[in-house]
């Protein structure tokens with residue numbers, strides 16, 4: 001593979017954070033320990049652990065965690081011998097206090113996540129993370145919703161606040177390979193910091209998109225073992241590693257150990273196969289936040305509305321992360337309209 005960056009590629013495994021959405025934030029300490037131990041043993045670079053919506057996400061609105069995420073972070077930190085521990089924080093949900101606590105428990109990298117057009121709200125969190133001595137990464141979510149110039153402008157803001165890398169985050173799994181190429185290439189030309197890419201597989205192009213991102217110069221790459229992430233999941237880590245190895249890119253992560261972790265440790269955690277069903281396909285097709293799927297399915301059951309219609313409507317209304325309460329409102333409105341035959 002011809003890469004446009006000569007920096008090493010670093011993989012962040014997100015099944016214990018993005019995958020938290022899939023298990024409705026019900027991870028146990030034992031599950032987190034087992035997964036972390038297996039990933040660490042394989043040589044994973046970074047392992048992210050937090051509530052699915054980041055630090056402080058355990059609320060009625062986003063879903064309560066079974067176990068306090070700080071306990072999960074502490075457990076994961078104790079299992080990390082080689083891997084570094086990462087956390088995610090969304091300004092407005094997670095506070096400086098939680099970030100400090102996570103740092104104290106052993107988290108050494110933080111991704112500060114904002115909607116793609118709202119990078120300005122990340123300034124304080126980025127600067128606090130830098131003061132705490134953490135590797136600090138910006139995470140621009142729903143990257144398909146902004147034109148390339150806007151994405152570049154927002155990434156530059158994060159860089160100016162002190163971010164050491166900025167991610168193009170395809171939260172909805174809506175980006176197509178040529179759109180990933182345009183975005184990563186524009187960022188490479190405009191930024192002096194590393195570029196990352198986080199995919200969702202709702203249109204079945206997560207691995208392909210990730211390869212394009214790497215070719216264009218992205219060096220921070222996310223994946224989830226067995227696709228254990230919101231919607232249809234993320235770039236499947238063990239598959240990506242095998243494909244990269246076949247392309248002559250070896251990242252020092254043991255592929256057999258990753259396959260075994262996928263089969264024996266993560267596989268049994270899946271509540272259902274992470275295939276691309278009609279719900280996850282609609283997410284990518286409509287460009288809706290992947291973590292909305294479970295909420296839309298629940299709302300659909302409650303109000304007897306097809307979850308696909310709810311997701312399409314959310315897409316039309318450009319509902320973004322943090323507006324989860326709109327899902328019930330939309331379902332209730334649609335149910336009323338159905339009853340009245342409107």
Ligand SMILES: CC[C@H](O)CC(=O)C(=O)O
Nearest residue numbers: 018052053141171291321
């Ligand atoms: C709400 C946080 C979100 O799950 C972050 C993420 O992984 C994404 O936007 O894809």
Ligand SMILES: [Mn+2]
Nearest residue numbers: 018171229230
């Ligand atoms: Mn995600």
